[in-house]
Amino acid sequence: MSLLQVQEISKAFGGIRALDACSISIEQGSITGLIGPNGSGKTTLFNVITGYERADTGQIRFGDHIITNASPDKVFRLGIGRTFQLTRIFPRLTVLENMHVAVQRHDLKGLLSRWNATHEQQRALELLAFVNLTALKNMPAGNLSYGQRKLLEFALILIAEPRVILLDEPAGGVNPAMISYLTDRIRILNERGVTFLVVEHNMEFVMELCDRVIVMHRGTKIAEGSPAEVSANPTVLEAYLGD
Amino acid sequence: MSNSKLFQGTGLLLLLAIAVVFPLLFPNPAVTTIAVFTILFAAAATGWNIFSGYTGYIALGHAAYFGIGAYALAIMCQDWHIPGGYLPFLLVPIAGLIAAVVAIPLGGIALRVRRHTFVVITIAIFFILQLLAYNLRDLTNGSTGMGLPIPTDWSGDFFNTPFYYVALIVLLLAIAISWWVRNSKYGLGLLAIRDDEDRALGLGVHVEVSKLTAFVISAFIVGMVGAIWAYFVESIYPPVAFDALFDVAVTLMAFLGGVGTIAGPILGALLLEPTQQYFTLQFGENYYLVIYGAMFLIVILLLPRGIIPTLTERWTRLQAIRSQRQEAALSLSASEQVHIGKRLIAPEAEQASPEEEQAREEGINL
Numbered sequence: 205m206s207l208l209q210v211q212e213i214s215k216a217f218g219g220i221r222a223l224d225a226c227s228i229s230i231e232q233g234s235i236t237g238l239i240g241p242n243g244s245g246k247t248t249l250f251n252v253i254t255g256y257e258r259a260d261t262g263q264i265r266f267g268d269h270i271i272t273n274a275s276p277d278k279v280f281r282l283g284i285g286r287t288f289q290l291t292r293i294f295p296r297l298t299v300l301e302n303m304h305v306a307v308q309r310h311d312l313k314g315l316l317s318r319w320n321a322t323h324e325q326q327r328a329l330e331l332l333a334f335v336n337l338t339a340l341k342n343m344p345a346g347n348l349s350y351g352q353r354k355l356l357e358f359a360l361i362l363i364a365e366p367r368v369i370l371l372d373e374p375a376g377g378v379n380p381a382m383i384s385y386l387t388d389r390i391r392i393l394n395e396r397g398v399t400f401l402v403v404e405h406n407m408e409f410v411m412e413l414c415d416r417v418i419v420m421h422r423g424t425k426i427a428e429g430s431p432a433e434v435s436a437n438p439t440v441l442e443a444y445l446g447d
Numbered sequence: 448m449s450n451s452k453l454f455q456g457t458g459l460l461l462l463l464a465i466a467v468v469f470p471l472l473f474p475n476p477a478v479t480t481i482a483v484f485t486i487l488f489a490a491a492a493t494g495w496n497i498f499s500g501y502t503g504y505i506a507l508g509h510a511a512y513f514g515i516g517a518y519a520l521a522i523m524c525q526d527w528h529i530p531g532g533y534l535p536f537l538l539v540p541i542a543g544l545i546a547a548v549v550a551i552p553l554g555g556i557a558l559r560v561r562r563h564t565f566v567v568i569t570i571a572i573f574f575i576l577q578l579l580a581y582n583l584r585d586l587t588n589g590s591t592g593m594g595l596p597i598p599t600d601w602s603g604d605f606f607n608t609p610f611y612y613v614a615l616i617v618l619l620l621a622i623a624i625s626w627w628v629r630n631s632k633y634g635l636g637l638l639a640i641r642d643d644e645d646r647a648l649g650l651g652v653h654v655e656v657s658k659l660t661a662f663v664i665s666a667f668i669v670g671m672v673g674a675i676w677a678y679f680v681e682s683i684y685p686p687v688a689f690d691a692l693f694d695v696a697v698t699l700m701a702f703l704g705g706v707g708t709i710a711g712p713i714l715g716a717l718l719l720e721p722t723q724q725y726f727t728l729q730f731g732e733n734y735y736l737v738i739y740g741a742m743f744l745i746v747i748l749l750l751p752r753g754i755i756p757t758l759t760e761r762w763t764r765l766q767a768i769r770s771q772r773q774e775a776a777l778s779l780s781a782s783e784q785v786h787i788g789k790r791l792i793a794p795e796a797e798q799a800s801p802e803e804e805q806a807r808e809e810g811i812n813l
Contacts, residue, residue: 254649255649256645256649275648276645276648276649277648277651279649280649280650280651286649292646293646294639294643294646296638296641297635297638297639297642298763301635304632304635305635305639305650305652306650306651307632315631315632315633316631316632316633317631318631318632319630319632319635339770339771340767342767343763343767344763361650364650364651
């Protein structure tokens with residue numbers, strides 16, 4: 205059964221149709237790649253799913269919930285975490301403080317308690333170790349390098365234990381050693397049951413990591429299949445090379 | 448670590464002790480008058496900082512809540528025939544609450560927008576309230592102003608002492624709230640809003656409620672300060688209770704000491720308010736404004752992030768380097784990890800974009 209289902213979503217910015225009756229379906233436990241030429245609507249689709257943009261028409265279903273046009277905080281609390289193409293962390297908070305922002309606040313008492321209450325602190329430190337940032341935990345996050353910021357953004361959404369993680373160009377501008385490190389992390393989490401949807405231009409990364417690939421062009425899905433199927437598909441080649 | 452905590456704790460206790468015995472050491476009324484104003488401004492700056500410092504939304508209309516607190520106390524004392532003495536002090540928290548209640552809809556309106564627009568709207572709301580103070584004559588007596596009860600039993604030497612201690616209690620309350628907010632999960636949400644509000648929203652932070660709550664808390668503290676101030680100066684008029692220079696002073700204090708820190712606004716008030724009072728005595732009412740303006744420029748140009756953050760950053764950098772070295776020395780595997788981490792990451796080290804660098808240096812998101 206599909207965990208995340210996007211049905212006939214359209215979104216226009218002025219005269220430009222960024223998404224045109226786009227439908228995709230993400231299986232529970234999969235690592236799905238989302239590829240397509242620049243401007244094909246991948247990031248807009250992410251923004252609509254996570255509540256940062258409103259869809260004009262269509263429906264998004266996540267498990268039993270309909271999350272079309274829900275606010276970003278609600279989407280996140282339901283279990284969809286995301287990263288941004290241009291990494292967004294909190295530059296003036298320390299690395300460790302960044303980790304605590306996303307901790308769920310269930311009640312007033314939790315809200316009024318110290319942010320580094322022990323069990324959460326332990327979890328935050330585990331996750332920092334998971335992405336190898338422990339040594340930098342007291343550093344302002346703004347001092348991190350580009351690659352380290354990507355890892356921190358990845359780790360800080362993990363603390364809320366999302367069921368689905370949307371990654372927007374996780375490998376963009378990151379050196380090869382870091383990419384293979386990130387691939388490992390994604391695999392480990394996937395084995396623990398986290399579903400991934402990954403936008404990426406680095407084809408090597410997509411082909412190696414993803415078990416399914418969706419191709420978008422002009423705001424809608426034009427192909428879907430295993431990495432091998434998609435890379436042999438003439439429509440896909442045409443979309444990339446045609447215009 | 449525990450050593451530095453002990454050092455901090457002792458330091459704070461020492462400061463508190465000095466604050467408590469200050470009127471006994473310097474009983475001269477000229478000195479204690481300056482001390483009362485200083486403590487009041489320290490409390491107001493701390494209150495302002497709980498909203499503006501932590502969320503990054505620079506409010507320039509908090510004089511509105513100062514004025515509401517002042518008028519609330521004056522009107523309560525007048526209508527309920529409260530005599531001068533200790534009784535009006537008991538009404539100070541109520542005056543603060545009235546300011547806080549008014550802040551709920553006004554904050555709600557202002558917080559619909561961000562950045563520069565927010566600043567402009569807070570100023571506009573302030574001027575509307577100042578106009579109301581002139582024009583709601585039945586309530587405020589208009590430009591004739593209002594008198595507050597005068598504690599006739601208090602001798603000249605003693606007069607300032609009760610005001611000093613009540614102001615100190617309000618300051619301590621403000622510091623306690625500021626400290627709690629800074630260390631709570633709620634406060635971490637506010638700081639996240641300051642750095643990237645939309646990102647915070649996308650991580651489940653209740654941004655709207657958080658911002659408004661902080662706004663109302665700060666209006667409560669500033670309202671109490673306004674009430675004590677009104678009682679202290681004995682009579683109030685619209686342009687002095689709703690004084691645009693109040694926000695200039697409070698903002699300058701917070702910026703000088705360090706916006707968004709607990710100690711910064713207090714340090715700023717301790718440095719600026721006595722200086723201002725001294726200049727007023729030396730050069731007269733009008734010239735101190737020139738000096739104020741000059742100081743504002745100096746602070747923005749030379750210390751854009753304030754005294755406390757500049758010092759803290761140097762300290763944490765030192766600590767980070769030290770702890771990295773310690774960890775590397777302690778265990779071989781840990782040192783390997785750090786090493787690997789560095790090797791993976793080194794090529795792009797320290798590549799913050801110029802805009803981000805600048806934003807960090809400015810220390811605010813206007």
